[in-house]
Amino acid sequence: MQYIWINGNSDQGVSPDNRALAFGDGLFETMRLSGDCISHDQLHLHRLMDGCRRLNIPFSQATAESDFKLALAVVESSAHKFWRLKYIVSRGATDTGYFCDNTVVPERIMLLEPFTRDVVSLQQHGVSVIPCRWRLSHQPALAGMKHLNRLDQVMARQEWSSSDIFEGLTADSEGNWIEGTMSNLFVVDKTGCVITPRLDNCGVAGVMRHVVMNTLCPKLGLLVEEKNISTFESADEIFLTNSLIGIVPVTRLADKTYKIGQITRGLQRALNTKESGL
Structure with a gap:
């Protein structure tokens, strides 16, 4: 329909x-x-x-x-x-x-x-993602916009066909991880800081990304920063966002597993409360 x-x-x-x-x-x-x-x-x-x-x-x-x-x-x-x-x-x-x-x-x-789509299952159990080889185009004048030129995402999405993989992460030309093909990326480091990549040169400034950064994190008293992410070595939690799936934890990135941490769960609860109007 x-x-x-x-x-x-x-x-x-x-x-x-x-x-x-x-x-x-x-x-x-x-x-x-x-x-x-x-x-x-x-x-x-x-x-x-x-x-x-x-x-x-x-x-x-x-x-x-x-x-x-x-x-x-x-x-x-x-x-x-x-x-x-x-x-x-x-x-x-x-x-x-x-x-x-x-x-x-x-x-x-x-x-x-x-x-x-069973979004509740994704949110509760988490998803597996892979790093993509395809690099995002560098164009500061278009960065942040959700324009119709999506060839970067189309090409990156060709890198996997397994239904076990939910998303692929894409980096810029300098190797900084920017976003998923259909989602924004967040990392929680070992100090509890919520980090999302800078979008100065490429990437989409998602609506749910905005909600997490400007509403949910301040509400929970969480420090949130925009900065380059070149490695996931300091990541304690990883999650993805978009307007359809909300906040979805990453439980596996390539061969490494991650727990669904308290900060991710807290943000999910805060989002559910906001959207239910409670």
């Missing part, structure tokens, strides 16, 4: 001249819906609008909010508990060539489908 809207319409197609198809010229957000709300919707909107500003895409937040209401109307009348919403903003459709002026009208593609 999948619902698709193009520019707010369920019976409209995508033009082959769309710059999202031709050049990856645009941005996207992946969100979790439950009941009558989109989890962390304001953070998703903030990142989307910041990306539009940085890419000079003249897009209105009110348009996105109106589109989201279409998705919520479906969710509210459904028996499914959780849904995944992918929202794409393209610069629009133009003639052949890279150039376009500011008269081009942005286009939106919205995909909604039930989210059935």
Whole structure:
């Protein structure tokens, strides 16, 4: 079951001249819906609008909010508990060539489908990950954005096919570990400090990463730092985050095993409390 809207319409197609198809010229957000709300919707909107500003895409937040209401109307009348919403903003459709002026009208593609993955099991039991050989491209001007150019992630994801491996970690050109192909990376060192990689030159500044750094860690009185991670030798705990899976512990990285520590568990509980509104 999948619902698709193009520019707010369920019976409209995508033009082959769309710059999202031709050049990856645009941005996207992946969100979790439950009941009558989109989890962390304001953070998703903030990142989307910041990306539009940085890419000079003249897009209105009110348009996105109106589109989201279409998705919520479906969710509210459904028996499914959780849904995944992918929202794409393209610069629009133009003639052949890279150039376009500011008269081009942005286009939106919205995909909604039930989210059935057993996230609770992932969160409780942890996952296995591998280090990827593929290196992330260096481009400070695009760092942090969730733009449509995902070839780095596509190529890194080809490095494993086993269902026993949940995720692959990717490093930058200097060997600093940055993120997973679909998640942000956190390490808890032996002093209890929560560390996540700097995203100055590459990587996606995830919404759940923001929640952990700016809401959950301060709430629990945990020190959190952004800094380069070139090795996991000092790691006492490792966990991954994204908007769909929340906070998921890493129990194996390559051939080394890790415990699910108290800090990871504390952050999970704090997130569950925040999202349940308790």
